[in-house]
Amino acid sequence: MRKFALIAIPYLWLLALFLVPFLIVLKISLSDIALAIPPYVPKWDWATGFRAFFSQLDFENFIFLTEDDLYWKAYLSSFQIAAISTIFTLLIGYPIAYGMARAPGEWRPTLMMLIILPFWTSFLIRVYAWMGILSQEGLLNQFLLWTGIIATPLTILNTNTAVYIGIVYTYLPFMILPIYAALDRMDGSLIEAAEDLGCSRLMAFWLVTIPLSKNGIIAGSFLVFIPALGEFVIPSLLGGSGTLMIGKVLWEEFFSNRDWPVASAVAVILLLLLIIPIVLFQRNQQKQAEAEQ
Amino acid sequence: MKTKILTATAILALGVSTAFAEQVRVYNWSDYIDEDLLTKFEEETGIDLIYDVFDSNEVLETKMLAGGSGYDVVVPSGTFLSRQITAGAFQKLDFSQLSNAGNLWDVIKERTEQYDPENAYSINYMWGTTGLGVNVGKVTEILGADAPIDSLALVLDPANMEKLASCGVHFLDAPGEMIPAVLAYLGEDPDSHDPDVIAKTQAVLDAVRPYILKFHSSEYINALANGDICVAFGWSGDILQARDRADEADNGVEIAYNAASEGALMWFDQMAIPVDAPNPSGAHKFLNFILDATNMAAASNYVYYANGNLASQPMLEEDVIGDPAIYPNADTIKNLYTTTSYPIKVQRKVTRLWTKIKSGT
Numbered sequence: 213m214r215k216f217a218l219i220a221i222p223y224l225w226l227l228a229l230f231l232v233p234f235l236i237v238l239k240i241s242l243s244d245i246a247l248a249i250p251p252y253v254p255k256w257d258w259a260t261g262f263r264a265f266f267s268q269l270d271f272e273n274f275i276f277l278t279e280d281d282l283y284w285k286a287y288l289s290s291f292q293i294a295a296i297s298t299i300f301t302l303l304i305g306y307p308i309a310y311g312m313a314r315a316p317g318e319w320r321p322t323l324m325m326l327i328i329l330p331f332w333t334s335f336l337i338r339v340y341a342w343m344g345i346l347s348q349e350g351l352l353n354q355f356l357l358w359t360g361i362i363a364t365p366l367t368i369l370n371t372n373t374a375v376y377i378g379i380v381y382t383y384l385p386f387m388i389l390p391i392y393a394a395l396d397r398m399d400g401s402l403i404e405a406a407e408d409l410g411c412s413r414l415m416a417f418w419l420v421t422i423p424l425s426k427n428g429i430i431a432g433s434f435l436v437f438i439p440a441l442g443e444f445v446i447p448s449l450l451g452g453s454g455t456l457m458i459g460k461v462l463w464e465e466f467f468s469n470r471d472w473p474v475a476s477a478v479a480v481i482l483l484l485l486l487i488i489p490i491v492l493f494q495r496n497q498q499k500q501a502e503a504e505q
Numbered sequence: 506m507k508t509k510i511l512t513a514t515a516i517l518a519l520g521v522s523t524a525f526a527e528q529v530r531v532y533n534w535s536d537y538i539d540e541d542l543l544t545k546f547e548e549e550t551g552i553d554l555i556y557d558v559f560d561s562n563e564v565l566e567t568k569m570l571a572g573g574s575g576y577d578v579v580v581p582s583g584t585f586l587s588r589q590i591t592a593g594a595f596q597k598l599d600f601s602q603l604s605n606a607g608n609l610w611d612v613i614k615e616r617t618e619q620y621d622p623e624n625a626y627s628i629n630y631m632w633g634t635t636g637l638g639v640n641v642g643k644v645t646e647i648l649g650a651d652a653p654i655d656s657l658a659l660v661l662d663p664a665n666m667e668k669l670a671s672c673g674v675h676f677l678d679a680p681g682e683m684i685p686a687v688l689a690y691l692g693e694d695p696d697s698h699d700p701d702v703i704a705k706t707q708a709v710l711d712a713v714r715p716y717i718l719k720f721h722s723s724e725y726i727n728a729l730a731n732g733d734i735c736v737a738f739g740w741s742g743d744i745l746q747a748r749d750r751a752d753e754a755d756n757g758v759e760i761a762y763n764a765a766s767e768g769a770l771m772w773f774d775q776m777a778i779p780v781d782a783p784n785p786s787g788a789h790k791f792l793n794f795i796l797d798a799t800n801m802a803a804a805s806n807y808v809y810y811a812n813g814n815l816a817s818q819p820m821l822e823e824d825v826i827g828d829p830a831i832y833p834n835a836d837t838i839k840n841l842y843t844t845t846s847y848p849i850k851v852q853r854k855v856t857r858l859w860t861k862i863k864s865g866t
Contacts, residue, residue, distance in 0.1 A: 245849055247592045249780075251570040282860065370719070453720055453863040461860075467563045468680075468856045470570060471849075 234483065241273055241476035252472045273477040282461065283478065287485065290458040293372070293447075294440035297379040301436045302429065304380065305387030309428070310421075312388070313395035324392075327385050339378055339449050346374050346450070370452035378446040383439070387432035394428030395421070427500045434493040442482055458482055529787040530555045532565065532576040534774065535723050536746060537631070539807035546794050552787055560723040561679065569594040569779060576779055577788035580630055583620035583773040584681060584846040595626045595777045602789035603628070605796035613813035616843065617773050627775035628792060629813025631742070631805065634771055634833070634841060635682050636764040638725070638744030642757070643672050643735040655763035657690040660738055663712045670716035673734030678720040680859035682770055683710075683738070685844050689768040696844045700854045710862045720863055726750070732758045740772075741830060742810035749809065762830045764837060771841035773813070 243252040255268055277283045312323045330338065345351045346369040353365040368374050398421065406416040422429075444459030451457070458478065465475035535558040547554050557576075559565055562585040568574040569581070569589050581589060589595060600606050606628070613629050621627045639654045647668050653659050660666060660674060677683055685695035687706035697703060718734060725737035730750035737744060741762055748760035776795065778788045794800055802820035805812045811831050818826055825831055833841065847855055 247588060247849070249570055249572040249592055249594060251592070280857070282857070454865055456864050464856065464860060467561075467567045468859075469853050470563075470566060471853065 234480075237476045237479050237483075240472050241474075241480050242269065242271070243473045243476075245471050245473050250472065251470050273473045274481075276474060277477055277481065283458075283481075286456050286458045286461045287481070289456040290441050290443075293375060293379070293455075293457060294437050294443075297376055297383070297440050298433050298437045300376065300380045301383055301387045302433060305384055305432065306391055306429070308384075309388045309391035309395055309425075312392050313398070327388055331385065335382065336445065338382070339446060342374070342378055342381065342450060343369060346377070369450065372451065372455055374450035375447050375455055375457075378450045379436075379440050379443060382446065383436040386435040390431040390435065391425055391428035394425040398424050427496060430496045431493070434489055434496075438486060438489055438493075441486065526553045527551070527784065527787055528553045528555060529578065529784055529791050530557070530576045531578045531791060532557050532559060532568075532574070533578075533580045533630075534558060535560045536726060536743065537580075537774075537808055537810075539803050542800055542803055545800070546791065549794070550790055552790065554791070562681070573781060574779060575783060577782040577784050578776055578778060578791050580774050580776050583617060583775060584844055586627055586775045586777060587620040588846045589777075590621060590626050594780055596780045596782070596785065597625050598628070598778065598792070599785075599789060602786065603793050603796060605793050605798075608796055608798050608801070608814050608816035610813050610815035613773070616771075617775060617813070619843065619845065620773070621775065627777040628796060630774045630776045630795065631808070631810035631812050632771065632773045633741040633810045633831075634764040634769045635677070635686065635738070635740055636744075636762060636769045638729055638737040638739055638747060639761050639763070640672070640729065640732060640735040641759045641761050643732070644669070647672065647735075654761060655766050657686060657765045657767045660736060661687060661690050661709055661713055663716070666713040666716035669736055670718075673718045673728070673736070674716060675725040675728060675734050675737040675739070676717050676720050677739055678722050678863075680855050681844065681847070682772070684855055684858070685770055685842070686738070686765070689765070689842070695768060695770065695842045698845075698847060698851050700851060703851070703855060703858065707858055707862060714862060714865075729760055730754065730758065732756065742808050745809035745828075745830065764830070764833065764840065766840065768840050768842050771843050 239254060240252055243254045245251060246253045255265060308327075312320060312327075315323055343350075347353075348365045348367065348369070350369070352368070353362075356362045357365065368377075402420050402424070403416050406420050407413065411419060442459050443457065444463060447455045447457045447460055448463070451460075462475055462478050462482075465471050465478055469475075529552050531554065533556065537558070538556075543554050543556055546552070562582050565579060565581055566585050566589060568576075569579065570592060572594075586595075609624075609628065613632060614624055617624060617627070617629055637654060637657075637659060639652075639659070641654070644652050644654060644659075648659075648665060653665070658665060659669075660676070666674065684703060684706050687709050688697055688702065689695045691705060691709065693702050693705065722739075723743070725734065725739050726743050726747045727750075728734040729737050729744065729747035731754075732751075737747075741764070744760060744762040748762070751758040751760055776792055778785055778792075782788050795804070796814065798814060798816035799820060801812050801814040802817040805817065806820075806822050806825055809825060809828075809831055811825075829837055846852075
């Protein structure tokens with residue numbers, strides 16, 4: 213009985229917070245657009261039942277997505293931006309997490325606090341602050357002009373570079389914390405053993421530390437990659453009109469075209485694309501849990 | 506459209522709300538009222554006024570079509586209003602509660618009838634034109650004294666735009682206004698709903714696209730006033746507000762507004778009450794307050810837009826009523842055109858075209 217409850221609770225959670233919303237969106241994606249409140253005509257109706265639903269089922273909104281290259285280009289470009297951001301977040305986050313794990317014990321709570329503290333400010337305000345830093349007359353340009361490194365202001369705001377900076381900054385703690393957790397648990401004597409057996413420090417890091425923190429790296433990368441893929445706020449505030457991301461396309465479908473069915477179809481595809489990394493992530497977590505038992 | 510959601514969430518909550526006080530929730534365009542009027546309304550009626558702002562018709566329309574917006578008064582432009590009326594988003598006004606409705610101006614009422622037959626669902630708040638805002642000093646310095654500051658060629662001829670790019674050009678992020686302007690430039694019917702005719706605008710916009718700094722529908726007021734940009738294709742009153750702010754700052758920036766000589770869009774922002782408004786009687790009180798001649802004159806004197814209130818005209822300041830950029834004279838009016846809303850299929854083509862122009866994809 214207890215075992216049943218243990219299994220049932222996460223699945224109920226999944227049902228309520230994932231499957232039901234997904235089915236609602238799926239239903240809209242199979243509907244026809246209309247000028248009404250809400251602006252679509254559902255094909256599914258409890259009164260008409262399954263047979264009527266299946267008899268007039270069509271995937272015209274999904275077919276529409278394949279007819280215009282905008283959509284796959286946006287998916288691809290989102291994928292690229294999310295992947296590159298994840299790599300940069302890892303490159304910056306790993307040394308920070310490593311430094312934290314190696315810091316003296318009494319320092320660690322303070323360092324941890326410094327990572328978490330910025331989260332107490334609204335996400336929106338932090339992204340707006342980057343607009344002030346990166347703009348033509350912004351702090352960064354003024355500093356670089358003052359030092360004489362550059363002669364004319366750099367255009368960073370409203371470019372993809374600004375989007376990368378925004379994503380890396382925003383998601384950095386999601387990378388640091390799991391890696392830190394993995395490194396923190398690592399047994400320091402393993403390094404000593406490796407060095408006793410003739411490893412250089414660098415070799416020991418590569419052969420012992422990295423593999424032992426692998427689960428943290430994987431968890432952190434997914435925690436950054438998955439939300440970055442559908443990111444809307446950062447590209448719309450920091451990116452230029454040339455920044456193509458699926459979140460913006462979704463917004464356009466929803467607001468400019470008032471086409472909820474097509475917007476829902478875009479969202480359904482995005483979700484299906486995300487299921488692959490989510491399943492991989494889930495498997496990694498499970499393996500880790502089993503290894504610990 | 507990018508920062509719209511964000512600017513739209515800027516909330517101005519006035520007065521001290523208590524759980525039981527009557528509330529009216531108004532959703533209006535940004536930079537579109539004298540804020541003293543909001544306090545005045547609260548003092549006169551004892552109603553808590555919750556005033557939110559947006560800067561795009563699309564955002565408003567999505568809220569209306571989703572239903573349950575919670576607003577009592579909203580302000581869509583004519584073409585959007587007519588579509589939302591068809592969708593059943595608004596309730597008919599109860600003119601017995603609008604004792605000031607007699608102040609409305611017939612000339613404007615006749616024109617808004619094409620969007621709202623018999624003006625049953627809405628009253629005109631303000632109207633204006635879409636045209637060219639120019640930093641006169643910078644533009645004449647770059648293009649010479651005979652710069653075509655009252656012609657669409659200023660912003661649609663790549664030869665001019667190439668030179669202007671160095672000082673910054675903003676376009677409205679509103680395809681429903683920009684596409685008609687390009688059609689007027691091409692000598693086509695600005696209100697054309699023919700996809701093939703609309704498609705002709707792409708070549709024109711693509712040619713000038715590299716020289717456009719930004720597509721945005723509200724940032725240009727400050728950018729023009731500060732001298733950060735030298736040309737904005739935008740809304741008349743917004744550009745005149747920029748002119749006013751530059752004057753106040755005394756920063757040597759001289760802004761001029763011109764409706765394009767090739768023809769300019771005349772638009773109407775209409776106040777209406779959503780069908781599911783929580784407080785329709787409060788909404789009527791707000792509309793009646795706005796219809797008051799003194800209040801409407803104060804609003805126009807503040808935001809530099811013409812209004813649809815005939816009785817307010819004697820109270821308008823000379824730089825409002827006497828300025829042909831705000832109250833066009835008979836000659837200019839001949840040059841103004843109006844548009845109607847696109848059918849869904851055409852709307853999709855227009856949005857797609859606009860995305861292509863903005864993002865290059």
